[in-house]
Amino acid sequence: MNPQKETILDExxxxxxFLGILDDDGPLFLExxxxxxxxxTLRIPFETSFGRFDSLVRHFPAITFRTEDGTTxxxxxxxxxxxxxxxxxxxxxxxxxALGYLTASLTGKSVDEADGAAAPGLAPVTGVExxxxxxxxxxxxxxxxxxxxxxxxxxxxxxxxxxVFRLWGGTKSDVEAGTSVGLEPTVEDVLRKVAVAVEEMxxxxxxxxxxxxxxxxxxxxxxxRYPSLRLQVDANAAYDLLNPEHLARLKELDAxxxxxxxxxxxxxxxxxxxxxxxxxSTPICLDESILHAVHARQAIALWKQYSGPSxxxxxxxxxxxxxxxxxxxxxxxxxxxxxxxxxxxxxxxxLGKTANVHFSSRSEVNLPGDHVSQAPYYVxxxxxxxxxxxxxxxxxxxxxxxxxxxxxxxxxxxx
Ligand SMILES: [Mg+2]
Numbered sequence: 001m002n003p004q005k006e007t008i009l010d011e012x013x014x015x016x017x018f019l020g021i022l023d024d025d026g027p028l029f030l031e032x033x034x035x036x037x038x039x040x041t042l043r044i045p046f047e048t049s050f051g052r053f054d055s056l057v058r059h060f061p062a063i064t065f066r067t068e069d070g071t072t073x074x075x076x077x078x079x080x081x082x083x084x085x086x087x088x089x090x091x092x093x094x095x096x097x098a099l100g101y102l103t104a105s106l107t108g109k110s111v112d113e114a115d116g117a118a119a120p121g122l123a124p125v126t127g128v129e130x131x132x133x134x135x136x137x138x139x140x141x142x143x144x145x146x147x148x149x150x151x152x153x154x155x156x157x158x159x160x161x162x163x164v165f166r167l168w169g170g171t172k173s174d175v176e177a178g179t180s181v182g183l184e185p186t187v188e189d190v191l192r193k194v195a196v197a198v199e200e201m202x203x204x205x206x207x208x209x210x211x212x213x214x215x216x217x218x219x220x221x222x223x224x225r226y227p228s229l230r231l232q233v234d235a236n237a238a239y240d241l242l243n244p245e246h247l248a249r250l251k252e253l254d255a256x257x258x259x260x261x262x263x264x265x266x267x268x269x270x271x272x273x274x275x276x277x278x279x280x281s282t283p284i285c286l287d288e289s290i291l292h293a294v295h296a297r298q299a300i301a302l303w304k305q306y307s308g309p310s311x312x313x314x315x316x317x318x319x320x321x322x323x324x325x326x327x328x329x330x331x332x333x334x335x336x337x338x339x340x341x342x343x344x345x346x347x348x349x350x351l352g353k354t355a356n357v358h359f360s361s362r363s364e365v366n367l368p369g370d371h372v373s374q375a376p377y378y379v380x381x382x383x384x385x386x387x388x389x390x391x392x393x394x395x396x397x398x399x400x401x402x403x404x405x406x407x408x409x410x411x412x413x414x415x
Contacts, residue, residue: 009336011293014329016128020169021328025159027124028065031072033103033116033148036060036408037096040349041379046083053083057092058349059099059144060382060408063106063151065125065159073158076406077150078352080319081143087236087346088267088288088320090143098144105135106148128152128325142291142322143346149323150355154400163358163402165395168328170361174392176368178205180234180345183214187221194222196374198229204368204391205230205259211238212246219256230368234262237288241265241272253282259367260285260313270295274302274312285313287344292321293329300337309337313367315344318359319352327359335364343369350383354401357386361395382406 016023039055046053059079066072079099081090104111108119125131131152135145157164179201181193190208197203208218210233222231233253239246241264250264260283265273267288277284290296296314303312314334318327331341343360345353353371360369371393376385383403387394396402 009297009333011297011329011333014293014332016325019325019328019332021128021325022160022167022169023127023156025067025156027068027126028155029067029124030106030118030122031064031066032118033064033106033151034062035099035103035116036062038349038382038408040377040381042347042377043375043379044377046347051084056083056347057081058352058382059092059095059147060351060406061099061102061148061151063148063155065155067159071159073155075151075153075155075158075400076351076408077147077152077154078349078355079143079147080346080348080352082347090141094141095144095147098138098141099147101138102135102141102144102148105138106131125152132323132325143319146319146321146323149325150318150352153324158400161399163395163397164355164400165358165361168324168358168362170358170395171363172361172395173397174394175357175360175365175371176204177371177388177391177393178207178230178342178368179203179372179374180207180370181209183209183211187218190218191221191225193374194226194229198226201372201374201388202390203372205232207232207234207262207370209233210235212249215249216252219253219258223256230259231256232259232262232285234285234287235264237263237265237267239264241269241276247276250277251280254280258282262313262315263287263289270299270302274299274306278306280311283311283313283340285315287315287317288320290314290316290321290330292326293333296330296333300333300339303339304337309339313340313342316341316359316365317344317346318356319346319348320344324355324359328362331359331362331364335366340367341365342367343371345370347377349378350381350385350403351401351406354383354386354396354403357393357395358401380407382408
């Protein structure tokens with residue numbers, strides 16, 4: 001046997017220093033954690049096969065640190081789960097439970113004693129890896145973890161007096177913004193929404209949701225009206241990659257010059273996406289099935305073997321992969337192998353959306369993200385979203401997330 005030389009970066013080498021992340025401002029003593037929970041009313045209710053949601057609960061962990069010289073700083077992050085476990089197993093109820101364990105681990109207490117205040121004599125955090133190390137034992141619960149990590153980065157950036165993207169090695173001052181159009185009742189309804197995105201918003205690209213039987217006619221109609229539109233489809237795991245009819249429909253999508261077909265197969269599959277769709281010329285994008293950098297490395301290896309890295313795209317959502325360091329690791333792994341990357345959304349509030357924009361300012365994030373919607377998601381948001389103009393969003397330049405004072409006043413009991 002003559003094993004092929006491994007040319008894919010190994011995630012163990014992707015340290016913060018290797019990634020160009022600034023994280024060396026000395027020890028931070030964690031003083032307390034307070035979680036704000038807000039039920040935020042949606043402007044347009046969210047319809048799924050099992051129910052209708054008029055609001056989403058967002059958790060905002062606020063962590064106060066003290067430096068060696070006694071300066072205190074509070075950073076805030078966001079947990080962005082859906083209201084029920086349909087995208088993955090997390091939902092706002094599971095996030096609330098996980099935040100109990102995260103708070104206990106970070107404050108050095110048992111989960112039954114955790115009240116948000118640090119245990120006496122708790123050792124300081126010396127960098128992001130020591131922060132993450134406090135709760136590395138917790139399996140899964142990526143969306144809960146991303147919220148507390150966000151608070152860490154906001155605090156670090158505030159201490160240094162810089163925007164978060166500067167710590168993260170971001171270089172772009174604005175990022176391309178796309179939008180997502182859902183499964184509307186008719187093709188005409190989809191076309192109407194696409195027309196608003198293209199003709200009024202001048203969006204950078206359009207993504208439309210598809211499922212078997214609700215795919216070819218939609219894409220054909222959009223292509224007919226907009227021959228050069230940057231267009232991609234997202235199936236949210238609706239196709240069976242062992243079903244010849246489903247495979248034939250996906251192959252037919254090759255005729256429409258799509259940027260990618262996102263997650264057609266199972267939400268936890270990588271292998272069948274690589275092998276059974278290798279004959280498509282349209283790139284395949286993985287979303288739900290990439291939970292960390294190990295998955296990304298394995299996907300890259302499979303695509304190198306079966307079709308080629310230029311036919312793989314990864315939608316990196318920081319909440320899905322457990323936070324921002326892991327998101328940057330995946331983006332760097334992908335770029336090193338010629339795999340394209342973009343940043344999807346989880347109906348974040350302005351805070352979470354802005355964190356995604358800071359992440360997207362990394363050069364490795366090379367395709368437009370799902371950063372804007374046709375109408376604001378929420379009746380009342382926690383801050384103003386970054387400025388959108390002609391398909392681009394400005395990366396905020398203020399300290400921390402660059403959002404100024406957040407409005408977290410409407411605290412509610414999590415139902
Ligand atoms: Mg998706």
